[in-house]
Amino acid sequence: MQTGLTRHTAAVNRKPKKTVVEDFNLKPGRILARKYEVIKPLGKGWEGEVYLVRETATRIERAIKLFFPQRNLKDRAALFYAQKLHKLRHCPMVIQYYNRESFIFRGIPITLLVSEFVEGELLSDFIARQPGKRLSAFQALHLLHALASGIECIHQMKEYHGDLHTENIIVLRYGLGFDLKLLDFYHWGAPGRENLRHDIVDLIKIFHEALGGSRYYSRQPPEVKAICRGLKRTLILEKFRSAGQLQEHLETMEWQ
Numbered sequence: 001m002q003t004g005l006t007r008h009t010a011a012v013n014r015k016p017k018k019t020v021v022e023d024f025n026l027k028p029g030r031i032l033a034r035k036y037e038v039i040k041p042l043g044k045g046w047e048g049e050v051y052l053v054r055e056t057a058t059r060i061e062r063a064i065k066l067f068f069p070q071r072n073l074k075d076r077a078a079l080f081y082a083q084k085l086h087k088l089r090h091c092p093m094v095i096q097y098y099n100r101e102s103f104i105f106r107g108i109p110i111t112l113l114v115s116e117f118v119e120g121e122l123l124s125d126f127i128a129r130q131p132g133k134r135l136s137a138f139q140a141l142h143l144l145h146a147l148a149s150g151i152e153c154i155h156q157m158k159e160y161h162g163d164l165h166t167e168n169i170i171v172l173r174y175g176l177g178f179d180l181k182l183l184d185f186y187h188w189g190a191p192g193r194e195n196l197r198h199d200i201v202d203l204i205k206i207f208h209e210a211l212g213g214s215r216y217y218s219r220q221p222p223e224v225k226a227i228c229r230g231l232k233r234t235l236i237l238e239k240f241r242s243a244g245q246l247q248e249h250l251e252t253m254e255w256q
Contacts, residue, residue, distance in 0.1 A: 093150030
């Protein structure tokens, strides 16, 4: 027989179950928050999923990010994400955030953030379409300049990206230069010196990858090698202490 004390002890020791959602798998046509019609999924990450939607009233297409509840405790992840995008709204390479909404999924309130839908191509796919699946030196230098100027704007706002690579950069247009957008941010903490340096090294790694990687490195002109610095972190940061310094180097470099 359970006494009142043992029943109380059992209730105290019984921890509430954590709500876990592994995927939303939303079908086209579903209406979210009474105003967004799902068109198709755009991607999935650790924090949640991204969908292309259409505003039912205006028929304007938007992108929404849905957060898995176990990755968004007390709405912290969504709050940080929205605040960061708003803070960086004047940086051309950052996707524009609009507003926060919520909907019920299997009886659970789910946060979704609405932002502009960017029509473009992943940088990785763009590179794969080029002859030899790589960019020429001049193309890659234009790409690096666009990246450096965009990241410098973010760094000037005392923020950073944290996980730059060809799978989270979108190419909107390519002509004399590149028009780019960042697909996502990785970290949410206050930036430190090492965070900014990490972004700079990642820029050089993207540049190196766009040129065809180590397979073609020996054939690159000395001006290119002087930027890659053998992908040695210490040598890269010795020469480029900021994204702005890298940008300036590209704008003033001379070819032999």
